[in-house]
Amino acid sequence: IQAGDCYGHGSRVVAHQNDGTTLYVKCVPMQWPLNNEPGECTFESWLSLEGPTVHVRSQLNNARSDHTQYAARGQELPAVYTNGNYYRLFTYAGAKPFTGDKLRQITKVWRSGAPDQVAGGPWDHWYATENWAALVRDDDFGVGIWSPGTYSFIGGFAGEPGKGGPKDAPTGYIAPLRSEVLDHNIQYAYEYELIVGTLTDIRAYVQSSRTNSRPNYTFRNDRQSWTLRNCTDAGWPIDSEWTVHLDEGQPLLVGPDAYWSAEKVPTIYLRAAFETQQDTARLAWEQLNGPGGDIRFSVEPDGQMHTYEISLAANASYQGTIKRLLIRPVDQGMKGATVRIESIGCERPE
CATH class of the missing domain: 2.60.120.260 (Galactose-binding domain-like)
Incomplete structure (x- = not known):
């Protein structure tokens, strides 16, 4: 995990740069459920501000000592978390993408208990046929995540909706998912955009930038x-x-x-x-x-x-x-x- 592990140990930053338009960070990420155990890899991110959007390119550079080729697993590309007042999760998961059809609100709330004790799991899962989702406040302002070509999403809200700041537990969550084989030596890169604005702004931006979906x-x-x-x-x-x-x-x-x-x-x-x-x-x-x-x-x-x-x-x-x-x-x-x-x-x- 780029931020660190669940015991509070942050990742070690090994390089960083700000050229005025792009922030670059290279770190040794931590194994989330383990105590102070770094991954056998580095993780790089390039973040560029472009109007109301942040264009992000990330790359995992694996150097795993175990050379076994494991089966593909779902990868969060990325995981997005928001403060508690950005609790209303919207997406489009219908059969008429890019036509202005009605959005769907994801109302799943994980209030308490371990993940394996929550009926149906702590998060909702959907097929985002416009490749985006957003967490917004009561006034419809917030942040959207657009991952071109990615359809499988999970997300929801943990804690008391509408309450809490950056240091409090309540949080909104969205993750575009792809199933990938991660080899011991792979350089795995992916891109996405974070879009700040109203729901209308976010959806309009995605529609104006959408890509060909044919195989x-x-x-x-x-x-x-x-x-x-x-x-x-x-x-x-x-x-x-x-x-x-x-x-x-x-x-x-x-x-x-x-x-x-x-x-x-x-x-x-x-x-x-x-x-x-x-x-x-x-x-x-x-x-x-x-x-x-x-x-x-x-x-x-x-x-x-x-x-x-x-x-x-x-x-x-x-x-x-x-x-x-x-x-x-x-x-x-x-x-x-x-x-x-x-x-x-x-x-x-x-």
């Missing part, structure tokens, strides 16, 4: 937030392609949270090299409000890079809003089998 993932130097089940990859760094080992079990590649209309993405292009003993693979999808589906397609298991054009439009279950792609490269893993992927997306690779 396009190119594995030039990272995993693009894809994760693994029942398989491992070649680790960090990633250079031009994502190499996945399919040695056992039923390997599955899981795409990040997303949001697009099926009718606007009728075809997916996969640029990949299969070195397997199977001449088919499966592409699957999850719907935002539905069971999803899958399609089997032919592959060349020759270890050479090919572009696969996978038509989804004719599949009856490919409809509505899609929230994720998944790939099952083989039905059953086999020692020495691999797939190398350059890109997955709705645009044909050059």
Whole structure:
């Protein structure tokens, strides 16, 4: 944790700079639940003021002595906390993003008890289809967090709503979440914006700055937030392609949270090299409000890079809003089998 651990030990700052437009801090963060135990890593942040916003770029530089590749876990990117009078939490989690549709107020309050003793958990969870949420006062003024391309959010309020200052216990909380594999030596970077203003101001800023939500993932130097089940990859760094080992079990590649209309993405292009003993693979999808589906397609298991054009439009279950792609490269893993992927997306690779 950048701030320190739960025993009050702050992180050690090893470098800092202020050039008049950007604040830079590099620290050795602390393990939150442990007593004075620093992480085997450094954490860097660049904060730039731009009008009513703070643009933040952060990077984790891991140097973990344990080289095990662990399964992906949810990461707070970042965790935002507010004083007690900023207790009203709003977001958009509907099916008509960027149309001015009605906002949703998150009313979850964690008043007392250990987290595991709170019915349903201490925080609420939602799919933020406009990629933002905000904590505001009674007059609708406060701070918003916008994390482009991030849909899974958690948040709520702890303590007595509407009371307390910066040194008091009551606090509002928001965290955009992504599931990520954090290798022992990874350099993991992410960006977000903090927006100060009214709810109307915050939402208008996000709408004017929003990015394309159609699926396009190119594995030039990272995993693009894809994760693994029942398989491992070649680790960090990633250079031009994502190499996945399919040695056992039923390997599955899981795409990040997303949001697009099926009718606007009728075809997916996969640029990949299969070195397997199977001449088919499966592409699957999850719907935002539905069971999803899958399609089997032919592959060349020759270890050479090919572009696969996978038509989804004719599949009856490919409809509505899609929230994720998944790939099952083989039905059953086999020692020495691999797939190398350059890109997955709705645009044909050059």
